[in-house]
Amino acid sequence: MTITASENQATAVRRNAKSRRRKLKPDPQGILIHALLIFASAIIVSPLLWMVVTTMKEQQDIFTKPLWYIPPQPRLFENIQHVFNKIDFIRYFLNSLIVSTSITVLDLFFSSMCGFALAKYRFPGRDIVFGSIIATMMIPFIVILVPQYILVRDLGWLDSYAGLIIPAAISSFGIFMMRQAFLGTPDELLEAARIDGASEWRILFQIVLPMHVPSLISLAILRFLGEWDSLLWPLVVTNGENMRTMSLGLALLQDDRYGTDIPMLMTAATLALFPIVVVYAFLQRYFIKSVAGSGLKQ
Amino acid sequence: MARVEISQLEKSYDDVDVVRGIDIDIPDGEFVVLVGPSGCGKSTLLRMIAGLEGITDGEIRIDDTVVNDIAAKDRDIAMVFQNYALYPHMTVAENMSFALKLKGEPKPRIDDAVKRASAILGLDALLQRLPKQLSGGQRQRVAMGRAIVRDPKVFLFDEPLSNLDAKLRVQMRSEIKELHQRLKTTTIYVTHDQIEAMTMADRIVVMQGGVVEQMGAPLELYDKPANVFVATFIGSPSMNLYPGTVETSEDGLVVRTEEGATMPLPPDRKDLVGSRIVYGIRPEDIVVGSGPGAIARISTVEPTGAETLLLCKVGKVSTVVVSRERVTLGPGSDIALTFPTERLHLFDQATGRRL
């Protein structure tokens, strides 16, 4: 008995040692994979890190000091002041926020409404409506840039929030995405609600929409980022300071050729990217999911 | 509580007739089961009663009111769906009170109704849970609770048990039946499972191809199926059928099958001599042992404990025998079967109708 017990113990110890050794043994494939991924991550991160380092420098540091030099007295605060002296940063930021948020909210509302009808009702003209809305996804924005500008000018919306928001308020992409999401809703759920006495509108807003919050979040993220990024339309449709968006403001900032103030530029970029990076850090999984889901569903 | 009358009801989609001329009169408080194979139109019929499906022709009356053009919500009916259709983002209590809230009932009244229903169904502890936190049987109960809370004139059930496992199905079956006995609400229940129909119904409506094949109390359908379809559909295992011709022989009146096997007929059916009929007998009515009947060769023996299923062949026709005795014979051996003539079901071969 005792002999077998100790024998067992011995094998157990040996087995443990073995498995430990297996864990410690370098796995060449694993190391290679990590090395490649670390290299890729470094390339992605280094310009951003360098941007942050540069916000602390003085202009002449760029040319005279090493790339990653951090001055003993960082000049971040002075650089931020330079940015604020140069452009109405807060105003641009708020404009972008107002425009992107309005577009996102409008699109969520109208796209879900339209997507719901397309997914869950049969009505004369449905297939034509769906087909033509999907077809518009193929139209590059540059094709309608000129006529849309003329239209907005004729409507008297140049240089106004209306001009920035309304022409982008509903997206075929949003309608398509919401329709696909609603297709999966069982009809019985709608029928149960109908028997319970809910109107079709109530069914949409009280039963169906709350079930599809993940899709709504995805659409909201994609739409908001897209509009936050947009440059061409604000460039064409705004004239003065007042309606300038973040992207447009930054683009014009670097148009100033009287000796580029590099630390100031990098500070402006940092200020512009900071809110997005913070939001991304917290909601990173939603961001990735919304892009992953925007592809194909099996 | 209400009487439901269905007259000359028709439904077609484009060119396909799904329901063709159905008449059913359901008195107040009755538990009616619509049963039939899939695609027979039973669900469509139920959904027309619910107001979820338009009516092509004919009439549905609930309590003497024609409801053809009345919206589902105004018909005062409640429906339990196969997949329960619980609102996933609402708690059990919210699911049950939704209809009353929409009706604008005062809150104390709603709470009361929910409390009463949850007590009946044993849902008290689950009221604050979401549907996804419930088991299949519990979801089923919530779906019923949602119906009870409204105290409707008619309960409609659309295959409510088919998503449950076998054991739970038996349990829920008796729960629904008890519930009906307690509430006495007119109930229309759709299923494809004839055992559910037999065990639960006051009256069964057997449907096929959009028409009613037979209506009646469960045992009436079992004992006197109106045609071959009902004969095979009701009862499990299903009735043995032998097509053949009626002749007189030295043993008296018999049916001769195509391969020449003969089966005994009662002497009072001389009127059938020469006609081509389908000779039917239920597996549980066949007696193992010699007597007037046929010789069969056993192909499989399936003991289930209480009884033994013998799958055998009479000539080339497969025959199932249910024996309460334990059978010691194995596959390949021949066995004598007695067909008690008072237990026969005879059908016309051409029309399928009972003779």
Place this chain on the structure above:
Amino acid sequence: MTEPMSGAASLQRPSLPMKGRRKKQTYHYPGTAWLMVAPAVLFFCVFVFYPVANAIYVSFTSWDLVSPPKFVGLRNYIRLFSDKSFLNSALVTIYYTLILIALELPLALGLAILLDRKIKARGLYQAIIFAPAVLTMVAVAMIWRVVYTPVGGLYLMFTEPFGIAGLQWLNDKDLAMPAVLIVSVWKNVGYYMVIFLAGLQAIPTSYYEAARMDGAGSWKLFRHITLPLLKPFILFVTVVSIIRASQAFSLFYSLTNGGPASATKVLPYMIYEVAFGFNRMGYASAMAVVMFGVLLVLTAIQFRVLRPQS
């Protein structure tokens, strides 16, 4: 009580075709449905279909936005094909689009394959590599503009070890397009990686297990399982990236301004410049219409070629 069987001879009525059952939507709500789609329909008519039609109309005119448009027939189109700067822009756009796809798709697929396994810090890698996709393009362009500073720019970190310095990235007409391409890849690769990763994860592992039992090695697994099953995703990503690349504007506007010497003047930039710099709406519209036509044909061909045979 009993309804006689109506059909003759049949013992079994044919069960109804399933078609009838599938049409679930029943009581129709055409009024409500139309109310729900009406805003979108109205919107698309006013802000998309009408402008498209108008673009085609304007492309047959000469119009400076001030005096009324003058119908000139096909003159804009005829002039286009002998306009060297248009042809240059078309070539630059094609060059940018093709090289970008050739670079970013394999890279994205490679990274997705690296990440399609249980490894430590997988989520972190994914989050980092995807990050540029959410960053504002104009700000990204600003950063890179500084990265490309001939003296003191971050690019030196990668070139100095090879003894290369003082590159005029944005002022050398042979380096400007590569400079733009690097930024584009940097920004997009994570985006496509995430889509590919979703595709890879949709492939059931049982396929790999079965193939491995049949004796397939890694390359064969990739070639005969991964690639064919990923085909719809590859098609999707190719189409999306062609559309995105051919429409890219912000990066060119804020990184190179189309320069130097029009080396990076892609079509959208040129159309913008012709329309709003030179006020030649008709000519700009003609360019846009031609570009649209080419894109449509290209997309149609892609669907033909890459559609999974089934």
